Amino acid sequence: MDKKIKKAIFPAGGLGTRFLPATKASPKEMLPIVDKPMIQYAIEEAIGCNIEEFIIITGKYKRAIEDHFDSAYELEENLRKSDKKKLLEEITRLNHIKLAYIRQRAALGLGHAILCAKPFVKDEPFAVLLSDDVIDTEETLLKDMIRLYGKYGCPVVALEEVPISEVNKYGIIKGTAAGDSVYKISDLIEKPSKEKAPSNLAIIGRYILTSEIFAILEKLPPGKGGEIQLTDALKALLKKQAIYGYLFKGKRYDAGDKLGYLKATVNFALKNTEISDSFARYLLDITMTLKHKKQH
Ligand code: G1P
Numbered sequence: 001m002d003k004k005i006k007k008a009i010f011p012a013g014g015l016g017t018r019f020l021p022a023t024k025a026s027p028k029e030m031l032p033i034v035d036k037p038m039i040q041y042a043i044e045e046a047i048g049c050n051i052e053e054f055i056i057i058t059g060k061y062k063r064a065i066e067d068h069f070d071s072a073y074e075l076e077e078n079l080r081k082s083d084k085k086k087l088l089e090e091i092t093r094l095n096h097i098k099l100a101y102i103r104q105r106a107a108l109g110l111g112h113a114i115l116c117a118k119p120f121v122k123d124e125p126f127a128v129l130l131s132d133d134v135i136d137t138e139e140t141l142l143k144d145m146i147r148l149y150g151k152y153g154c155p156v157v158a159l160e161e162v163p164i165s166e167v168n169k170y171g172i173i174k175g176t177a178a179g180d181s182v183y184k185i186s187d188l189i190e191k192p193s194k195e196k197a198p199s200n201l202a203i204i205g206r207y208i209l210t211s212e213i214f215a216i217l218e219k220l221p222p223g224k225g226g227e228i229q230l231t232d233a234l235k236a237l238l239k240k241q242a243i244y245g246y247l248f249k250g251k252r253y254d255a256g257d258k259l260g261y262l263k264a265t266v267n268f269a270l271k272n273t274e275i276s277d278s279f280a281r282y283l284l285d286i287t288m289t290l291k292h293k294k295q296h
Pocket of ligand 1: 110133191231256
């Protein structure tokens, strides 16, 4: 079996209800974090892991994603003529990558989105990146997961410990420790109540999957929220295959949520050489003002 992960799927067909009205007619995945759309961070993360083919699952009102990754002849010419080399480099840097778009006709859930990629993935193992889980650029989460897949040859999901009050926002696993930061999974449940959660180990938006998942997804009835849930498919897969969880201890932002999005923005702004100093000064200023207001 070839254990190299060459393909990655980027589900982007969701409705983005948590960002309405901003996402009424434009994709959530195109919301910028400083100066780059969210989905570009995920694509660049995959490029850093030597992924060669990128499959974006799109939907209604998502055409801006295709335009973003297309070449922009007029703009490029303009920047070339005005000698704006750095900007030109920035907008053409990803022009060569192999991208495919598949339209998910209805937002029927994450599992359904993955199933839409079946004809492109065929029988290869593949990565899934949910672009609203933004991983700090210094982290090596996906690389570590690919390494783990190489060792076990089984699906690997990324995990994070979350407060028990937040288990209802995630797929939650039950598992036993199987090495440094590694869990062997024995059960999974999508967005349980805190009473029903088997642990506080939450699945975060990075997966290494094998093509066995497609046959399960094809037959899977709708689950939580009436959607075809990837978590339910993984639970069914457990009967045939081991699944491992990799506990991530680094920085992740839930940028699909307003507060998480703002935190990601602040973090990336503080890393941006163009604005970091003046932005840090501004943050200090407003922190002082807020402190002062609280004291009086
Ligand atoms: C999806 C998955 C969930 C996972 C989460 C990670 O939920 O269904 O299992 O924990 O992504 O971000 P969503 O955030 O799309 O509701």
